[in-house]
Amino acid sequence: MNIKLAEQIKEAVDNICFTGTFVEDMPWGNGHINDTFLLVFEGEDEKTIRYILQRMNKNIFKEPEKLMENIEGVTSYLRKIIIENGGDPERETMNVIPAKDGKSYFVDSKGDYWRGYVFVVDATSYDKVEKKEDFYECAVAFGNFQRLLADYPAATLHETIKGFHDTKARFAVFKQAVADDICGRAATVKPEIDFVLEREDIANYFCDMLENGELILRVTHNDTKLNNIMMDNETRKGVCVIDLDTVMPGLAMNDFGDSIRFGASTAAEDEQDLDKVWCDMELFELYTKGFIEGCGGKLTQKEIELLPMGAKTMTFECGMRFLTDYLQGDTYFKTHREGHNLDRCRTQFKLVSDMEAKWDIMADIVKKYNN
Ligand code: ADP
Ligand code: GN1
Ligand code: MG
Numbered sequence: 001m002n003i004k005l006a007e008q009i010k011e012a013v014d015n016i017c018f019t020g021t022f023v024e025d026m027p028w029g030n031g032h033i034n035d036t037f038l039l040v041f042e043g044e045d046e047k048t049i050r051y052i053l054q055r056m057n058k059n060i061f062k063e064p065e066k067l068m069e070n071i072e073g074v075t076s077y078l079r080k081i082i083i084e085n086g087g088d089p090e091r092e093t094m095n096v097i098p099a100k101d102g103k104s105y106f107v108d109s110k111g112d113y114w115r116g117y118v119f120v121v122d123a124t125s126y127d128k129v130e131k132k133e134d135f136y137e138c139a140v141a142f143g144n145f146q147r148l149l150a151d152y153p154a155a156t157l158h159e160t161i162k163g164f165h166d167t168k169a170r171f172a173v174f175k176q177a178v179a180d181d182i183c184g185r186a187a188t189v190k191p192e193i194d195f196v197l198e199r200e201d202i203a204n205y206f207c208d209m210l211e212n213g214e215l216i217l218r219v220t221h222n223d224t225k226l227n228n229i230m231m232d233n234e235t236r237k238g239v240c241v242i243d244l245d246t247v248m249p250g251l252a253m254n255d256f257g258d259s260i261r262f263g264a265s266t267a268a269e270d271e272q273d274l275d276k277v278w279c280d281m282e283l284f285e286l287y288t289k290g291f292i293e294g295c296g297g298k299l300t301q302k303e304i305e306l307l308p309m310g311a312k313t314m315t316f317e318c319g320m321r322f323l324t325d326y327l328q329g330d331t332y333f334k335t336h337r338e339g340h341n342l343d344r345c346r347t348q349f350k351l352v353s354d355m356e357a358k359w360d361i362m363a364d365i366v367k368k369y370n371n
Contacts, residue, residue, distance in 0.1 A: 004110075009037060012053060012114035015106045016099050020049050030127055030227060031243065032333045033057045038119070050119035051097065055112055056105070060332065061245060064113040066158035068104040071244050072096060073156060074149065081148055091120055091230075091239055120240045123230035128268060129283060134236055135226075135263050136286040141238025142224050142259060143294015146252060149219040150298050154249045157219065164222055164246055165254050167317045171196070171203035174320050177327040185327055189342065192323055195349050202316045202352075205309060206251060216300070220250035226263040252303050253310025256291050260284060260311040261318055265351055270343045277350045281358060284311070285365045292369045304370040308362040312355045319348025 009025055020041035028038040035055040043049045061067050071094070078093040089095070097116035099106040106114045129135045163169045178186050178193055186193060209215045221228070221241060228243040262269060264283040267276040292304060322345035325332045330341055355362065 008055070008108050008110060008112060008114075009053065011108045012055075012106055012116075013039065015101075015108075016053070016097055016114065016116040018049075018051055018097060018116060019043060020047075023048075025053065028052065029125065033060060033245070039116075050121070052117040052119050054115050054117070056115065056245075058113055061160055063158065063160070064105060067160045067245060068096070068115065070157050070160060070247055072104050074152065074244055074247050077152055078148060090118055091123070093240060094118070094120075094242055094244060120230040120242070122233050123239050124233060125227045125230055125242070127227050129226065129263055131236070132283060132286060134231060135283050136290040137231065137237045138226055138229050138263065139259065139287040139290025140294040141229055141241060142221065142255060143291040143296070144238075145221060145241045145294075146218060146255060147294065147296045147298050149247075152219045154217070154219050157248050159248055160245055164248065165250055165314075165317065166207060167203045167205075167313055167320075168207035170317055170320060170324070171200060174324045177324045181327065183327065183329045189323065189326070192342070192345055192349065195352075196316075196320050196323065199316060199352070202313055203320075206253070206306075206313055210251075214302075215251060216303070217249040218252055218298075219247065220252065220255045222246035222248060222250050222254065222258070224255045224259040226259065251310065252295065252299055253306045254314055255310075256287070256307050257310030257312070257314035258318070259287055259291070261315040261348070261351065263287065264311075265347065267347065269347055270340060271347050272343050274346060274350045277347045277354075279311075279351050279354045279358060281361055281365065284362060288365055288369055301370055304366060307366050308355070308359065311362070312352060315348050315351045315355065319345045319352065322348065 013022055018041055020043035023040040023042050025037045025039050029036045034057050037053045039051040039053050041049040056064050058064055075094050075096065079089045082089045082092045095118040096104045098104060104115065108114060174196060206215065223243055223246045229238045230240040230242060232239040264280050264287060266278045266280050271277055288307060292299060322341045326341040326345065333341060335341055
């Protein structure tokens with residue numbers, strides 16, 4: 001391991017209020033943004049205690065203090081509801097472990113921001129749907145999350161990433177990246193660039209509706225990937241929604257759509273063989289049913305009608321973001337091989353094309369649950 005990183009981890013471990021004797025740390029999970037580590041401690045009676053330690057990505061999250069204020073606000077709000085409902089607050093919501101100075105994060109001597117979380121035990125975060133019914137349970141959990149936060153004071157939330165799902169603005173950034181072409185890669189990805197340019201209407205769709213006052217902003221998660229939920233190992237129900245960095249006012253359709261983008265795909269987000277990549281309609285239906293149920297009657301008929309558009313918008317936006325990052329030299333998403341962002345962008349565009357081909361089927365499925 002990089003010595004400097006090891007020293008940083010040690011400093012963070014020493015300055016956050018973990019219980020027990022430190023045993024070891026290891027890199028954990030497959031997130032694209034933060035650096036995540038599993039910490040193992042030994043408690044009383046040689047009991048193993050696990051924690052999550054994260055180095056927050058401060059290039060992306062410019063104001064980590066404000067972000068942590070959001071997380072503290074949302075998790076303490078959820079904690080109260082979970083206790084009232086007789087649930088287990090240690091597992092059903094994220095729990096921040098305070099730093100020794102009482103703050104919810106620790107700033108190390110290099111100026112990096114760290115945070116500790118209770119490890120959600122007896123649960124797994126999946127990178128791919130293993131059993132189809134699991135995807136239904138994931139949908140119920142993300143729907144519930146939105147329902148539970150329906151009355152959360154949205155005005156108190158900071159915007160942790162400006163214009164995070166402002167697809168119109170992201171389209172403009174994409175065009176600029178093509179024009180700047182700082183890595184000289186644009187000529188090699190012309191079909192992908194054209195794919196985006198031909199679909200400006202997708203980028204504008206929700207943004208125009210919002211501008212015209214036709215849509216409701218809700219408190220949403222905004223990053224509803226399958227691996228941002230912990231599924232109970234025994235009941236196989238979604239037990240805890242994690243990765244709360246982007247909880248902000250947003251659109252219900254986008255929370256639905258980002259889950260479809262990732263979880264209803266028949267292949268991994270970075271699959272290189274595009275013949276394996278399709279949007280599975282059985283998974284789409286299971287998610288639709290679960291999400292509408294989980295939202296518990298909070299969604300309007302119009303929002304439900306627009307769910308397929310959420311799926312297409314989020315998939316298009318994500319593909320465009322991967323391609324932008326590729327053009328700009330892979331500085332945003334973590335990459336693990338040459339052309340990784342390009343591979344990712346291609347799967348997203350394949351999915352968009354497949355959704356376009358299956359548009360009527362998607363609309364019919366949604367209609368079935370819209371009453
Ligand atoms: P990123 O923002 O980089 O995606 P996440 O917060 O999603 O980071 O964390 C990365 C991974 O770490 C998750 O997908 C999950 O597998 C694991 N993880 C994060 N928080 C917890 C937790 N409290 N308990 C158990 N596993 C967790
Ligand atoms: C990032 O943090 P993670 O890996 O759950 C990204 C999402 C993208 C996703 C693509 C803060 O999610 O917006 O949809 O990668 N998160 C941020 O896999 O940009
Ligand atoms: Mg994540």
